[in-house]
Amino acid sequence: MTEINPVTDLSRDGNVAIVTLNSPPVNALSANVRDGLATAFQQAKADPEVKAIVLICDGRTFIAGADISEFGGQMKGASLFDVQKEIEESPVPVVAAIHGTALGGGLEVALCAHYRVAVPSAKCGLPEVNIGLLPGAGGTQRLPRIAGVEKALEMVTSGQHVPAKQCLDMGLVDELAPEGKLKETAVAFARKCIAENKPLRKVRDNNDKLQAAKGHPEIFANFRKANARKFRGFKAPEANIQCIEAAVNSASFEEGQQAERKLFMELMMGDQSAAQRYAFFAERQANKIPDVPDDTPTIPIRKVGVIGAGTMGGGISMNFANAGIPVTVVEMKQDALDRGLKVVRGNYERSAKGGRFTMDDVEKRMGLLTGSLNLEDLKDCDLVIEAVFERMDIKKDVFARLDGVVKQGAILATNTSYLNVDEIASATKRPEYVIGLHFFSPANVMRLLEIVRGEKTSKEVIATSMKLAKTIGKVAVLVGVCPGFVGNRMLAQRTREANALVLEGAMPWDVDRVLYDFGFPMGPFAMGDLAGLDIGWVKENSRSSTIREVLCEMDRRGQKTGAGFYDYDENRNAKPSPVTEKVIADFRAKQGINPRTISDEEILERCLYPMINEGAKILEEKKAIRSSDIDTVWLNGYGWPVYRGGPMFYGDRVGLDKVLAKMTEFQGRMGDAFKPSALLEKLVADGRKFADVK
Numbered sequence: 044m045t046e047i048n049p050v051t052d053l054s055r056d057g058n059v060a061i062v063t064l065n066s067p068p069v070n071a072l073s074a075n076v077r078d079g080l081a082t083a084f085q086q087a088k089a090d091p092e093v094k095a096i097v098l099i100c101d102g103r104t105f106i107a108g109a110d111i112s113e114f115g116g117q118m119k120g121a122s123l124f125d126v127q128k129e130i131e132e133s134p135v136p137v138v139a140a141i142h143g144t145a146l147g148g149g150l151e152v153a154l155c156a157h158y159r160v161a162v163p164s165a166k167c168g169l170p171e172v173n174i175g176l177l178p179g180a181g182g183t184q185r186l187p188r189i190a191g192v193e194k195a196l197e198m199v200t201s202g203q204h205v206p207a208k209q210c211l212d213m214g215l216v217d218e219l220a221p222e223g224k225l226k227e228t229a230v231a232f233a234r235k236c237i238a239e240n241k242p243l244r245k246v247r248d249n250n251d252k253l254q255a256a257k258g259h260p261e262i263f264a265n266f267r268k269a270n271a272r273k274f275r276g277f278k279a280p281e282a283n284i285q286c287i288e289a290a291v292n293s294a295s296f297e298e299g300q301q302a303e304r305k306l307f308m309e310l311m312m313g314d315q316s317a318a319q320r321y322a323f324f325a326e327r328q329a330n331k332i333p334d335v336p337d338d339t340p341t342i343p344i345r346k347v348g349v350i351g352a353g354t355m356g357g358g359i360s361m362n363f364a365n366a367g368i369p370v371t372v373v374e375m376k377q378d379a380l381d382r383g384l385k386v387v388r389g390n391y392e393r394s395a396k397g398g399r400f401t402m403d404d405v406e407k408r409m410g411l412l413t414g415s416l417n418l419e420d421l422k423d424c425d426l427v428i429e430a431v432f433e434r435m436d437i438k439k440d441v442f443a444r445l446d447g448v449v450k451q452g453a454i455l456a457t458n459t460s461y462l463n464v465d466e467i468a469s470a471t472k473r474p475e476y477v478i479g480l481h482f483f484s485p486a487n488v489m490r491l492l493e494i495v496r497g498e499k500t501s502k503e504v505i506a507t508s509m510k511l512a513k514t515i516g517k518v519a520v521l522v523g524v525c526p527g528f529v530g531n532r533m534l535a536q537r538t539r540e541a542n543a544l545v546l547e548g549a550m551p552w553d554v555d556r557v558l559y560d561f562g563f564p565m566g567p568f569a570m571g572d573l574a575g576l577d578i579g580w581v582k583e584n585s586r587s588s589t590i591r592e593v594l595c596e597m598d599r600r601g602q603k604t605g606a607g608f609y610d611y612d613e614n615r616n617a618k619p620s621p622v623t624e625k626v627i628a629d630f631r632a633k634q635g636i637n638p639r640t641i642s643d644e645e646i647l648e649r650c651l652y653p654m655i656n657e658g659a660k661i662l663e664e665k666k667a668i669r670s671s672d673i674d675t676v677w678l679n680g681y682g683w684p685v686y687r688g689g690p691m692f693y694g695d696r697v698g699l700d701k702v703l704a705k706m707t708e709f710q711g712r713m714g715d716a717f718k719p720s721a722l723l724e725k726l727v728a729d730g731r732k733f734a735d736v737k
C-alpha cells in the first residue's frame with residue numbers, strides 16, 4: 044500500500060491496482076482528492092504489472108461530488124478534467140466501485156471509468172441543479188449516452204438519487220455486488236475484464252441513444268411544458284435541458300462539452316447558484332448548537348405519544364409512524380379519534396395510490412398508530428407532543444396532567460406556534476424536559492421543525508430533539524421563546540403590511556402578484572383563501588372591523604366557499620373579484636382613506652424589509668443562533684424561493700444600507716412599525732452584513 048497523499052492510497056491485488064480514497068465526510072472532490080486521484084492513476088498506469096485498476100472509497104460513500112465549499116474561490120491542484128482524462132484514457136480497464144451515493148462530479152468520474160460495480164444500497168445522481176448548477180464535468184454529455192435522453196432530462200433537472208438496481212437496468216452500472224463485498228466483487232470484475240480482454244469502453248463514444256433523439260425537438264418542448272410550473276423562476280433546470288439538447292445536436296462530444304462548460308460558468312457566476320449553495324450549507328449549519336456539543340448524551344425515543352388527532356396531531360403522528368416509531372394518539376372523544384385516524388389512513392392510501400409506497404406499507408404504518416381516550420396510556424412514552432387548542436390555559440392543564448402521568452425522564456413537547464414555552468413548562472415539575480416542537484401544516488409534508496428551547500430546557504433534551512428531527516426527515520432550527528418564535532414573528536410583519544397596502548390603494552391581487560413574481564408559491568391573500576379566511580373568526584363577535592371580517596360575514600370564507608378575496612370557478616381557479624373590489628372601496632371610504640396608486644417596488648419593499656428588520660431584532664435578542672438559521676426557517680417553512688437564499692441573505696444582497704434607508708423613510712411616513720433595529724443600524728455603520736454576525 045502506497046500513500047499517494049493523506050486522502051489517497053494505491054495498493055495492488057495481484058495484477059489489479061486499487062486506488063482508495065478516504066476524505067471524510069463524503070469524499071468530495073477537493074484539491075487534495077483530485078491531486079491524489081491524478082497521481083495514483085499515473086503511478087498505477089506506469090506499473091507494467093498492472094492490468095486493470097479499481098477506484099473505490101472508504102467511509103460512508105463513493106465520491107459525493109465536487110467540494111462545494113471550494114466554489115467561488117481560486118481552484119487549486121489538478122482539475123477534475125485532468126482526473127477524468129487519466130481514467131478515461133487509461134490503457135487498462137478501470138472499474139469504479141460504488142457504495143453510498145455517487146453524485147455530481149463523483150458520478151462524472153465514475154462515468155469516465157470503463158465499467159461500474161455497485162452495491163444494491165448505492166445510489167447515483169447528478170443533483171447539481173439543487174445548488175443552481177449543472178453537471179459541469181461532462182455529466183450532461185455522458186449520461187444521455189447511457190440512460191437515454193428522457194431519463195437524463197429527468198435526472199439532471201430533478202437531482203434525483205437513482206437506486207443501484209435501476210442504474211443496472213439502465214446500464215449506468217454493470218454489476219451489483221453483495222452488500223459488504225464491494226471491493227472483492229470489483230476486483231473480480233476487473234480480473235474478468237483482463238481474462239476476457241473486455242474493451243476499454245468509453246461512454247463518450249456511444250452515440251446510439253442520442254441518435255434516437257435527433258430530429259425530435261418535441262422531446263425537449265414537451266419536457267419544458269410539463270415542468271414549467273416546477274421550474275418557474277429557476278435558471279438551472281433550463282440550462283440543464285439545453286446541455287442535454289447540445290448532446291443530441293452537437294457534431295461531437297467535445298462540441299457538446301463546450302456548450303456545457305459555457306452554461307455551467309454562467310450559472311456558477313450567477314446570483315441563483317450563490318443563493319442555493321448558501322442554502323445547502325445553511326441547512327447543515329443549523330444542526331450546530333454552540334452550547335450543545337455533538338457528543339451531548341441523548342434520550343432514546345422508542346415510543347411517542349401525541350395528544351390531539353386533528354390536522355396537526357394526525358400529521359405529527361404520521362412523521363413518527365413513517366420512521367417506524369410507534370405512536371399512541373390520545374383524543375377526548377371516540378368520534379374525534381376515529382375521524383383523525385381515518386384522515387391519516389386516507390393520507391397513506393392516497394400516497395399508495397400515487398405509487399409512493401405499497402398498501403402493505405399503509406398497513407405497517409397504521410399498525411404503529413394506537414388510538415386512546417386515556418392519558419394513562421402515555422405513561423411509558425419517551426416523548427409526548429401535545430397538539431391541542433392554542434390557548435395557554437388548556438395547554439398548561441394538559442402539561443400538568445401529563446407531568447403526573449408520563450414516566451420521569453420523558454420529554455414533554457408542545458406544538459404551539461406562538462405561545463410562551465416557559466409558561467407552559469411552569470405547569471410541570473420537569474421544566475428541563477419541556478421543549479417546543481413547532482411543526483408546520485401539513486405536518487407530515489412540511490420539512491421545517493422549529494425547536495423552541497425554554498429557559499430551563501436541558502441540553503440532553505435539545506440534543507435529543509435535534510437528532511429526532513433528522514430521524515423523521517425534518518429540517519430543524521433551534522429558536523428561542525418569543526411571540527411567534529422566528530417564522531411567524533417575521534410573517535406577522537409581512538401580513539400587517541400586505542393588509543395596509545390594500546387599505547392604501549393596492550388590490551389583494553396586486554400584492555399577491557408581486558410576491559408570486561418574487562418567487563413565493565402564492566401571495567398572502569391567495570394563501571388566506573386556501574387556508575380559509577375564517578380561521579379564528581367568530582361570527583357572533585364579528586363587527587366588520589377588517590376586510591377579512593366583512594368577507595366572512597358575507598360568507599366569502601375562501602376557496603371552500605367558492606369565494607374569498609378571489610372568486611373561484613368549479614376547478615378552484617382564482618380570479619380577481621369585483622365584489623371584493625367593492626368591499627375594499629366601501630371599507631376605505633368608511634375609514635376616510637383616499638386610495639393611491641402603489642408601485643410594485645413599494646409593495647415588495649413594504650412586505651420584505653420589515654421582515655428583514657424583524658429578523659435583525661430576532662438576532663439581537665438571540666432568539667436565533669445565526670442569520671442563516673432564520674433563512675433556513677423561511678426556505679423550509681414559508682416558501683421563500685431558494686434561489687434568493689432567504690430574507691437575511693436577500694437583505695445582504697440588496698445592501699443593508701438600502702434596507703435601512705427605506706425603513707427610515709417608511710418610519711417617517713408611517714410610524715414606528717418601521718423603526719430600524721439597532722443591529723441593522725450598527726451593521727450599516729460598520730459596513731458589515733448579517734452573514735458577519737456570529
Ligand code: T1G
Binds near residue numbers: 109
Ligand atoms: N461538498 C462539500 N461538503 C459536502 C458536500 C459537497 N459536495 N456534500 C456534503 N458535504 C458535507 C456537508 O456539508 C456536511 O458537512 C457533511 O458533508 C455531511 O453532509 C463538477 C459542480 C452526500 C447525500 O450536490 O446531497 O459535483 O455539516 O449532512 O444527510 O459537475 O450531503 O458535517 O460539516 O448532507 O448523509 C454535487 C451534496 C456537487 C451532493 C449526504 N454533489 N451532498 O447526505 O449528510 S457540485 C452534491 C448531499 C458538482 C460537478 C458539480 C448530501 C449527501 P458537516 P450531510 P447526509
